[in-house]
Amino acid sequence: MAAGKRTQDSRLTTVSDRLVRMLKWLGPFLALALVIALFAGLAPDRFLSTYNLKTVATQTVIVGLGALGMTFVVISGGIDLSVGSLIALCSVITAVALRAGHGPMTAVLLGVSSGVLAGAVNGLLITGLRIVPFIVTLGTMGIARGLAKYLADEQKVDADALGLSGLMAKSPDPAWLLVAPGVWLLLGLAVISAVVLKRTVFGVHTFAIGSNEATAHLCGIRVNRTKVLIYALAGLFAGLAGVLQYCRLTVGDPTTALGKELDIIAAVVIGGGSLAGGSGGVLGSLIGAFLMAFLANGCTLTGVPNYVQEIIIGAIIVAAVAIDALRQHRDSP
Amino acid sequence: MLLAMHGIRKRFGAVCALSGVDLRVLPGEVHALIGENGAGKSTLMKILAGVLSPDDGDMRLAGAPYHPTGPRGAQALGIAMIHQELNLADDLGVVENIVLGREPRRLGWFDRKAAVQRARVALARLGREELVDNKRIGDLGPGPRQLVEVARALTLDARIVVMDEPTSSLSQEDTEHLFAAITRLKQAGVSVIYISHFLEEVLRIADRYTVLRDGRSVHTGAVAQTSEPMLVRHMVGRAIDEVFPRVEHTPGPPLLSLSNVAGTRLPVNASLTLYRGEILGLFGLIGAGRSELLRVLYGLDPVRNGDVRVAHVAGRDAERAHDVPSPRATGTGVHGRAPWVRLAQGVGLLSENRKDEGLALTMTIADNLTLSHLSHGARFGFVSRAWQRERLRRWADVLAIRTGGPALDANAPVGTLSGGNQQKVALARLLDMDIHVLLLDEPTRGIDVGSKTEIYRLIGELAANGKAILFVSSYVPELLGVCDRIAVMHRGTLLPAAPVADLSEATLMTQATGGAKT
Numbered sequence: 138m139a140a141g142k143r144t145q146d147s148r149l150t151t152v153s154d155r156l157v158r159m160l161k162w163l164g165p166f167l168a169l170a171l172v173i174a175l176f177a178g179l180a181p182d183r184f185l186s187t188y189n190l191k192t193v194a195t196q197t198v199i200v201g202l203g204a205l206g207m208t209f210v211v212i213s214g215g216i217d218l219s220v221g222s223l224i225a226l227c228s229v230i231t232a233v234a235l236r237a238g239h240g241p242m243t244a245v246l247l248g249v250s251s252g253v254l255a256g257a258v259n260g261l262l263i264t265g266l267r268i269v270p271f272i273v274t275l276g277t278m279g280i281a282r283g284l285a286k287y288l289a290d291e292q293k294v295d296a297d298a299l300g301l302s303g304l305m306a307k308s309p310d311p312a313w314l315l316v317a318p319g320v321w322l323l324l325g326l327a328v329i330s331a332v333v334l335k336r337t338v339f340g341v342h343t344f345a346i347g348s349n350e351a352t353a354h355l356c357g358i359r360v361n362r363t364k365v366l367i368y369a370l371a372g373l374f375a376g377l378a379g380v381l382q383y384c385r386l387t388v389g390d391p392t393t394a395l396g397k398e399l400d401i402i403a404a405v406v407i408g409g410g411s412l413a414g415g416s417g418g419v420l421g422s423l424i425g426a427f428l429m430a431f432l433a434n435g436c437t438l439t440g441v442p443n444y445v446q447e448i449i450i451g452a453i454i455v456a457a458v459a460i461d462a463l464r465q466h467r468d469s470p
Numbered sequence: 471m472l473l474a475m476h477g478i479r480k481r482f483g484a485v486c487a488l489s490g491v492d493l494r495v496l497p498g499e500v501h502a503l504i505g506e507n508g509a510g511k512s513t514l515m516k517i518l519a520g521v522l523s524p525d526d527g528d529m530r531l532a533g534a535p536y537h538p539t540g541p542r543g544a545q546a547l548g549i550a551m552i553h554q555e556l557n558l559a560d561d562l563g564v565v566e567n568i569v570l571g572r573e574p575r576r577l578g579w580f581d582r583k584a585a586v587q588r589a590r591v592a593l594a595r596l597g598r599e600e601l602v603d604n605k606r607i608g609d610l611g612p613g614p615r616q617l618v619e620v621a622r623a624l625t626l627d628a629r630i631v632v633m634d635e636p637t638s639s640l641s642q643e644d645t646e647h648l649f650a651a652i653t654r655l656k657q658a659g660v661s662v663i664y665i666s667h668f669l670e671e672v673l674r675i676a677d678r679y680t681v682l683r684d685g686r687s688v689h690t691g692a693v694a695q696t697s698e699p700m701l702v703r704h705m706v707g708r709a710i711d712e713v714f715p716r717v718e719h720t721p722g723p724p725l726l727s728l729s730n731v732a733g734t735r736l737p738v739n740a741s742l743t744l745y746r747g748e749i750l751g752l753f754g755l756i757g758a759g760r761s762e763l764l765r766v767l768y769g770l771d772p773v774r775n776g777d778v779r780v781a782h783v784a785g786r787d788a789e790r791a792h793d794v795p796s797p798r799a800t801g802t803g804v805h806g807r808a809p810w811v812r813l814a815q816g817v818g819l820l821s822e823n824r825k826d827e828g829l830a831l832t833m834t835i836a837d838n839l840t841l842s843h844l845s846h847g848a849r850f851g852f853v854s855r856a857w858q859r860e861r862l863r864r865w866a867d868v869l870a871i872r873t874g875g876p877a878l879d880a881n882a883p884v885g886t887l888s889g890g891n892q893q894k895v896a897l898a899r900l901l902d903m904d905i906h907v908l909l910l911d912e913p914t915r916g917i918d919v920g921s922k923t924e925i926y927r928l929i930g931e932l933a934a935n936g937k938a939i940l941f942v943s944s945y946v947p948e949l950l951g952v953c954d955r956i957a958v959m960h961r962g963t964l965l966p967a968a969p970v971a972d973l974s975e976a977t978l979m980t981q982a983t984g985g986a987k988t
Contacts, residue, residue: 336852336853336855337848337851337852337853338844338845338848338851338852338853339851340853341837341841341844341853342844344830344833344837345830345833345837345841348830348831348832348833349826349827349829349830349831349832351826351827352827352828352829352830352841353830353841354770354809355770355809355819355821355827355828355842356809356813356841356842356899357808357809357810357812357813357814357842358810358841358842359808359810415830415832415833416832
């Protein structure tokens with residue numbers, strides 16, 4: 138009798154547990170659907186036009202790429218505030234390389250590899266000096282921004298894009314691509330990131346470090362090395378975002394992507410990432426990035442003032458974290 | 471009679487922590503509360519301090535019924551607790567710490583003058599008035615910090631001050647200061663309940679004592695009429711009625727040897743040799759440095775001095791041919807190596823702290839089982855979920871890992887398992903690797919009796935299969951029941967190991983409490 142009651146109880150708790158988990162997983166989708174439905178109702182013709190959807194997709198690329206890298210960082214229990222500045226730095230480096238007469242391939246490679254290098258420096262400072270990621274990346278955020286301004290001589294760097302701008306063209310050249318190649322790049326990298334995160338040793342180690350760093354040490358995981366890799370990976374994505382930012386603007390602007398790191402972190406958090414580490418996912422982060430792009434676009438189209446948009450995004454972030462807190466509270470009675 | 475606790479009982483789920491405890495404390499006396507780890511001292515003091523409420527029993531304070539409503543209520547009635555881990559705000563000064571939470575105010579502003587005055591009076595009662603000038607308590611050593619805590623208790627007009635292992639981190643000199651302070655408290659009519667494992671201290675400072683054993687008060691009396699051997703007998707005098715399954719095993723060549731190993735703070739000095747097919751017990755009181763020794767050995771904490779050698783085991787892979795050979799350093803003379811190196815050498819640690827360190831509770835059972843050797847089952851960096859499930863099935867079978875549900879769900883968070891089953895997962899992680907030296911830190915802590923016996927049998931079988939086992943425990947009967955030899959650690963120094971046949975609970979307790987070495 139008692140045993141029967143217990144199994145029933147535990148079944149009940151698993152059902153409601155599942156519901157909460159489902160809500161957490163579905164939350165970002167629901168929010169995205171809600172935003173799309175809202176603006177589709179307010180301005181059906183303009184908002185749902187093919188052209189506008191292409192615009193939103195293109196606008197998501199920069200934050201989306203940043204969010205892929207940030208997903209790894211946040212899952213490992215860290216944070217990277219330097220990503221906005223890194224985007225600017227890498228876009229400037231790409232532009233400077235083109236201006237100096239290098240080919241587009243070389244310029245892109247230089248832009249991306251500076252991102253990797255800067256990310257690795259973040260990781261080495263965090264593990265080598267044992268400083269918390271927040272402070273290290275707060276510092277490198279300033280350093281990278283300053284470096285970008287220095288390289289650009291404090292002005293926009295004009296350079297012939299040599300066809301690179303096609304990567305972010307809203308109407309791509311072979312029309313069957315439907316959206317800009319940059320969007321496809323984002324989606325492709327998202328799939329790869331999701332596989333790496335869920336299926337590889339590196340991915341599981343990332344979760345382990347964020348879930349419980351002491352356990353990771355105990356299990357012989359080389360925590361420092363893994364962390365450097367994680368930040369270098371975040372740098373890689375920031376570098377790619379920087380290159381695409383250049384492609385979009387066709388100038389290297391050292392003041393671009395100011396404050397983008399906060400949008401990127403918001404996308405990850407909306408998508409279910411916990412700043413305490415150990416949880417988060419690529420799909421969620423991507424949804425988070427799209428959600429913010431749709432919101433910004435919809436508000437502009439319907440003439441809603443900018444401040445309303447900021448308030449809504451703020452409310453969504455708090456709601457996303459509240460759902461997470463609710464789940465955590467249930468998990469630890 | 472200042473305090474009279476009678477027939478106190480307390481259960482936690484199925485575990486009976488206190489089953490009838492009497493404690494009587496006279497005004498102005500130092501009353502020692504002694505007993506083995508787990509005898510119920512902490513639970514009893516938590517009840518006195520209002521942190522827990524008793525299931526049954528009667529409490530009177532100065533003749534009036536005493537039913538504290540939470541810790542603040544107990545404080546208001548004059549009960550002050552001084553915890554083993556000090557509760558001080560490091561960045562504040564002595565004065566601020568003493569008045570913390572009850573700051574004197576004038577027109578809403580912090581009245582510094584009054585605060586200094588109050589702190590000065592309290593410190594003067596302890597004979598350490600000069601501490602009042604300190605601006606940052608983090609700069610003080612453990613001794614003065616301890617006295618600041620006592621001073622804090624005095625400003626509460628405490629009638630009873632409870633000190634839980636106050637000297638475990640104090641130097642000889644600081645201990646003398648504390649004892650002087652205790653004497654002054656006594657003279658002022660304050661009673662002190664003094665919990666300590668160091669019996670020589672108890673004999674020096676206490677007036678009367680009460681011995682707890684297995685959740686009961688078994689003896690009480692005047693210190694003047696007792697001796698250290700008598701106290702030890704009261705603490706351990708019980709028949710061992712648990713059955714420890716014995717599996718025949720014979721020791722082989724040495725696998726692990728330590729010579730004069732010292733860590734940053736603990737251990738101070740440890741030398742030992744661990745043989746293949748041997749179970750070596752490590753006993754000591756809390757804070758003696760046993761866990762620290764294992765951590766230093768395993769590379770979690772730095773080695774300050776000394777030498778750790780791990781022997782290369784020939785044919786290690788041949789015995790377990792199904793395992794992917796791991797890269798290994800031939801461990802001669804290696805020095806404070808990282809955990810991954812130790813694992814590659816075949817040394818594994820089972821953490822005493824399952825929840826905070828041993829397992830990543832939010833990760834799945836399968837991930838936790840394979841976290842230390844994911845690459846063994848990986849191809850091109852991809853983890854094979856099928857391999858993980860296969861390993862889990864195997865160990866779930868061998869160790870009888872069970873969940874509430876009908877089938878073991880490899881993808882359930884490991885935190886959903888019971889304590890005993892969590893421990894089996896942590897142990898299985900070590901066994902699934904090519905480990906031949908197992909460092910087990912309190913492997914049976916917090917698990918039910920049935921699981922304990924299973925783990926004892928498993929340890930015996932592992933030794934029979936040629937593993938070397940270092941078994942740390944605070945529970946003497948299990949050490950005597952399972953081990954071949956036992957070494958005792960006392961204040962960071964490891965005493966020489968002796969065969970179990972030559973040891974008894976009494977001799978181990980005597981060594982651990984720093985009495986005459988046998």
